[in-house]
Amino acid sequence: MIGEINSNLDIAMLVVFALVSLAILTALYRVFKGPTLGDRVVAVDLLGVLAVGFMALYSLVTGESVYLDAAIALALIAFLGTVAFARYYEIDNRRRKARNPGPGASP
Amino acid sequence: MTMLLAVLSPFVLAFLAPALNRVLGDLTPWVLASLPALLFVFFAMMIGPIAEGEIMFATVSWVPSLGVDLAFMVDGLSVTFALLILGIGACVVLYAGGYLHGHPAIGRFFLSLLLFMGAMLGVVLADNLITLFIFWELTSFSSFLLIGFNHESQKSRDAAIQALVITGLGGLAMLGGLILMGRATGTWSISEILAAGDILRDHELYLPIFILVLCGAFTKSAQFPFHFWLPGAMQAPTPVSAYLHSATMVKAGVYLLARLNPALGGTDLWMMTLSIFGGITMLVGSIVSLMKTDMKLVLAGSTIMALGALVMLIGIGTDYALIAMGTFLVAHSLYKGALFMVAGSVDHEAGTREVPILGGLRKLMPITFAAAAIACLSMAGLPPFFGFIGKELIYEAVLGAEWLAALLVVLAVASSVMIFAVGGIVAVRPFFGPEHPDTPKHAHEAPLLMLVGPVLLAALSLVFGLLASPDGANLVDIYLLTPLATAIAGQPMETNLHLWHGFNLPLALTGVTIALGVLTYRTWDRTRAFWQALDPFIFAGCQKWFYEKPLAGLFAFADWLFRNIQSGNLRFYFMAIFGATMLGLAATIGVRMTPADFAFDMPDARFYEWMLCILIVVGALGAAQARNHLTAIITLGIMGYSIALLFVAFGAPDLAMTQFLVETLTVILVALVLIHLPQRVFSPRGISRARDLVLSGLFGAMMTLVMLAALRVDQDLFISEYYAANSVPKAYGTNIVNVILVDFRSVDTFGEIIVLAIAGIGVIAMLKYRARRDEDD
Amino acid sequence: MMRSLILQTFTRLLVTLMLLFSLFLLWRGHNLPGGGFIGALVASAAFALHAIAFGVASARSILRYDPRTLMAWGMIFAGAAGLFGLAAGKPYMTGLWLEIHIGESLLKLGTPLIFDIGVFLTVIGMVVAVIFSLEEEEF
Amino acid sequence: MTTSTGHPILDIIVVALALTGAFFMIVASVGVLRLPDLLLRMHAATKAGALGTGLVLVAVAVYFGEVGMTTRALAGVAFLILTAPVAAHVIGRASYASGVKLWKETRRDELAEYYSTHSPTLVPGSEVRQDPS
CATH class of the missing domain: 1.10.287 (Helix Hairpins)
Structure with a gap:
């Protein structure tokens, strides 16, 4: 756990954390509300990026450089989920179009 | 150490047998028979010291931590059995060489036969309960191989399975009994247990031990109601029947009872059960032998009768009974082995074993006839053969029995009458009278290999009879019977075998037996239908109720269980798994924990x-x-x-x-x-959704409780301190997690990656299979 | 297979980057967060990406070995790593270390590293095998 | 909690960078929340998100100061800048191909003619007649 608050640097960090948390929660809202699958995937992708920021902040706050490695790893990997979903989405549509050429509505 | 070599050498030779057979060809029987002959001499040399009351011990530690070691003990009982196993074994190996001459799988046959010989030797010499059990199971296993030798025929496969299931389950029960016995007396060594008989007898575990050991003995020695597997085992080639299912394997149960008699015997329960079951088996065996027309099945019936008699004699337990048991045991092994080989020769030469269509073989197979005649006279119990002395002693033992002597006498006489008739059926009918028209093959004398066995064993029946006839201590008494009876009784015994007991009740009974026996033989053709009418009660009935029905019931239950449990519905599996875990956790929490265990302060x-x-x-x-x-x-x-x-x-x-x-x-x-x-x-609707909700909710709550409880436990940080301290000096790494994974506990990780690889291969296989299946349909 | 030019050109660049990063993670595993397992996962992700962008056939070609052989090699490496300890008379799987001084910097080579490589190869083999067999199911 | 970097100016820069980074993250989220259709949301998330996290990473680099950390932080930024557009492209293409409905006020849809005439899905470079690889 992180210790108690003393200098104004800490207060600034807290504000930053608050903003990032707010960002994460709003993105979360989009994941649930998102009418189409695409919206949800975009929101999750954003969440991935915000998570990288979150971890970077952690390394800043705790002074541990180790968290940064985790942040880089995530930065490299996070988008793969999106690519995989996009692939599924496309193949699913290609198949749906092949089956009934009408304007297929995506789930 | 030499003892261990003696017991293990048959196993070694067994595995060499196929190779030897390819190399030596026709010489194989002689070479393979030389080992049992050699061992026969090795054990024969021990008769002298054993006669003076000495008992040989040899121990090689096998699993010291459990106290299980390859311990061997040779006393009167063991040496007699060992000599029987090896002597008849040698004859059977020679006989099999002739009987299966040219059979493609003869190498495999010799392998199983020698495997059995080693196992049987192990059973009779074992001085450790666990070693005894291991060899015991090996005999069941090799018997399965031998019965199912011609595995193409469905009947021999069924017979092999039946024999294995019955003797196997019995063996399992016996294991339970042996373990209880070990715990009650605190030792696995049989000799120590025999000395601690009194502790066992009034130990509260005596009843379960008694019942379980009895299960093992009764199934192995084909006692009523488990006798039906023995006639089934006649599907095996005749040498196997001659060896396993007459002289040795089926006597393992009798051996066990005789061996444990000093420890378990002596209580009323022991004597009552053994006498009654022995008596009934004796009668049932005799009736079965009269029912059948195939020579081997007739002899199988008489073997059941003999086993029943032996068990009954152990049950009676008087000095006379134990001496009678010893004598009859040896006499029966000799003549029954010979008769089975005769039946094999007849079948081999005349093409059939059906007595009604056999006749006049006397002139065609003179030597075989001679052996058959001598063996049958000994079986029928006529002087001066060894069988006569055996039967006389049985009559005296039965007359002197403490419990229901009258019933036992009637059973004994009835069985002897029927066995006398069987003697006629096996030795007189096929060999005398005109040659029967529809005998398939024109018989002529069996080859030399198939003559050595019967002639030798029949001659021994006569020789033992003559040796035992002079009054006062004769050779058979001193070297064979006295040590045997002493071992069974558990205290020194004086045996005084002699042919002529004077005019007494047993002699009168023998006269009656002979008279009725001739009558039964004469009327055999007509009365056979009457005996067969009893079949559903004493034979087919037991087979149905003790084998077919329970097995069918088991399969039905397994089928029902499979259909309900493996419903193929993934959701059901998950529900079952989570439900079960939750019940387990709830039970432990409910029983063991108090609300205080879950107190926690907000982080x-x-x-x-x-x-x-x-x-x-x-x-x-x-x-x-x-x-x-x-x-x-x-x-x-x-x-x-x-x-x-x-x-x-x-x-x-x-x-x-x-x-x-x-x-x-x-x-x-x-x-x-x-x-x-x-x-x-x-997306489930209605009740299934509610059910899932409740189940997962409960499961979540349960997990939280477990977590909270875990928090309260004061972790012993010793391990993490150890790793923290040693991570750098010993493993040159500061990243403790990886150091543990790769260095300290690398064998675990090694196991895990192997599991991963297996999972990977599994997935590939399934997907490839699915792909191919898609192409097929 | 997604025929998107942008994804393909980008994948060529990123796969090399990811493989480098995975080797980097594997190498420094002993002292800093990383290690055989994590390195392998990054590498498998790289191959997965390549399979998505270029299709399984080309992904198998750049892997050059069949995933199952990778698994086999991995297990051989891991098993063999233990033998060194045995050869040195210590119990199986004890780590032996070799210190080489290059200039003033110290290079520490150890048998656990070989074991880690074994883990690395097996995990890659397994994950990639599963992904490729799933990908194979092109319709 | 956070130990200061020793000289106040650096502290101020770090805080400034972090705050602007966080601000842009909020912009990205709000963009994703309020923009009417998928493609608009997508571009907001990619650009603002990458910029926001990038700034935070730079703040971290400034805060630590040593070479190792700075290279890693900059590598992080590089990865972000590399992957964000590709992710956006891929998901945008897939959604457009599957006929996601555009915002009612969209003026021009240059891609429409490629999709309606040629094939349900756009083959890369199909406008330049070249057989697919």
Whole structure:
């Protein structure tokens, strides 16, 4: 756990954390509300990026450089989920179009 | 050490047998028979010292921690059995060489036969309960191989399975008894147990031990109601019947009872049960032998009768009974072995064993006839053969029995009458009178290999008879009977065998037996239908109720269980698994824990860490009510990511990285799999949804309780301190997690990656199989 | 297979980057967060990406070995790593270390590293095998 | 909690960078929340998100100051800048191909003619007649 608050640097960090948390929660809202699958995937992708920021902040706050490695790893990997979903989405549509050429509505 | 070599040498030779057979060809029987002959001499040399009351011991420690060692003990009882096993074994090996001459799988036959010989030798010499059990099971196993030798025929396969199931289950029960016996007396060594007889007899475990050991003995020695497997075992080639199912293997149960008699015997329960069951088996055996027309089945029936008699004699337990048991045991092994070989020769030469269509073989097979005649006279119990002395002693023992002597006398006389008739059926009918028209082959004398056995054993029946006839201590008494009876009784015995007991009741009974026996033989053709009418009660009935019905019931239950448990519905499996875990946890928590164990104080987390927790909960709820697979996967993805962030919050970057990577790869895999999953959206409605909700809710609550309880436990940090301290000096690494994985506990990791590889191969195989199946249909 | 030019050109660059990063993670595993397992996962993700962008056939070609052989090699490496300890008379799997001084910097080579490589190869083999067999199911 | 970097100016820069980073993250989220259709949301998330996290990473680099950390932070930024557009492209293409409905006020849809005439899905470079690889 992180210790108690003393200098104004800490207060600034807290504000930053608050903003990032707010960002994460709003993105979360989009994941649930998102009418189409695409919206949800975009929101999750954003969440991935915000998570990288979150971890970077952690390394800043705790002074541990180790968290940064985790942040880089995530930065490299996070988008793969999106690519995989996009692939599924496309193949699913290609198949749906092949089956009934009408304007297929995506789930 | 030489003892161990003696017992293990048959096993070694067994595995060499096929190779030897290819190399030596026709010489194989002689070479293979030389080992039992050699061992026969080795044990024969021990008769002298044993006669003076000495008991040979030899121990090689095998599993010291459990106290199990390859301990061997040779006393009167063991040496007699050993000599029987090896003597008749040698004859049977020679006989089999002739009987199966030119058979393609003769190498395999010799392998199983010698395997059995080694196992049987192990049983009779074992001085450790566990070693006894191991060799015991080996005999059942080799008997299975031998009965099912011509495995093409369905009948011999069924017979082999039946024999294995009956003797196997009996053996299992016996193991239970032996273990209880070991615990009651605190030692596995048989000699010590025999000395501790009194402790056992009034030990509260005596009844279970008694029943379980009896199960083993009765199934192995084909006692009523488990006798039906023995005639079935006649599917085996005749040498096997001659060896296993007359002289040695079926006597293992009798041996066990005789061996444990000093420890378990002497109580009323012991004497009552053994006498009654022995008597009934004796009668049933005799009736079975009169029912059948195939020579081997007739002889099988008479073997059941003999086994019953032996068990009955042990049950009676008087001095006379034990001497009678010893004599009859040897006499029976000799003549029964010879008769089975005769039956084999007749079958081999005349092409059939059906007595009604055999006749006049006397002139065609003179030597075989001579052996058959002598053996049958000994079986019928006529002087001066050894069988006569055996039967006289049985009559005296039965007359002197303490319990229901009258009933036992009647049973004994009735059985002897029928066995006298069997003697006629086997030795007189096929050999005398005109040559029967529809005998398939024109018989002529059996080859030399198939003559050595019968002639030798028949001659011994006569020789033993003559040796035992002079009054006062004769050779048979001193060297054979006295040590044998002493071993069975457990205290020194004086045996005084002699042919002529003067005019007394047993002699009168013998006269009656002879008269009725001739009558039964004469009327055999007509009365056979009457005996066969008894079949459903004494034979087929037992087989149905003690084998076919329970087995069918077992299969039906297994089928029912499979249909209900493996319903193929994944949701059912999950429900079963979670439900069971929850019940287990709830039970332990309910019983062991008090609410105090779950007290906890709110953690002083920062608001953004609380936010992560909210993220997890929301993710889980989202996944729960997701409309289709995809949204469910996405929301689970979020949950995974937030858990990883929590790991970061708690200062575990390694863990966080692994979690992210695994999460992403899972998403990729699922996205790939989803293409093949059916599109139907499964969202349960109504009761099933409520049920799932309740179940998962309870499961969650249970897990929380477990977590809280775990928090209260004062972790013994010794291990983590050890790793923290030694991580750098010993393993040159500061990243403790990896150091542990790769250095300290690398064997575990090695195991894990092997498991991973197996899982990988499994998945590939399934997917390839599915792909090919798609192409097929 | 997604025929998107942008994804393909980008994948060529990123796969090399990811493989480098995975080797980097593997190498420093002993002292800093990383290690065989994590490195393998990054590498498998790289191959998965390549399979998505270029299709399984080309992904198998750049892997050059069949995933199952990778698994086999991995297990051989891991098993063999233990033998060194045995050869040195210590119990199986004890780590032996070799210190080489290059200039003033110290290079520490150890048998656990070989074991880690074994883990690395097996995990890659397994994950990639599963992904490729799933990908194979092109319709 | 956060130990200061020793000289106040650096502290101020770090805080400034972090705050602007966080601000842009908020912009990204709000963009995703309020923009009417998928493609608009997508571009907001990619650009603002990458910029926001990039700034935070730079703040971290400034805060630590040593070479190792700075290279890693800059590598992080590089990865972000590399992957964000590709992710956006891929998901945008897939959604457009599957006929996601655009915002009612969209003026021009240059891609429409490629999709309606040629094939349900756009083959890369199909406008330049070249057989697919």
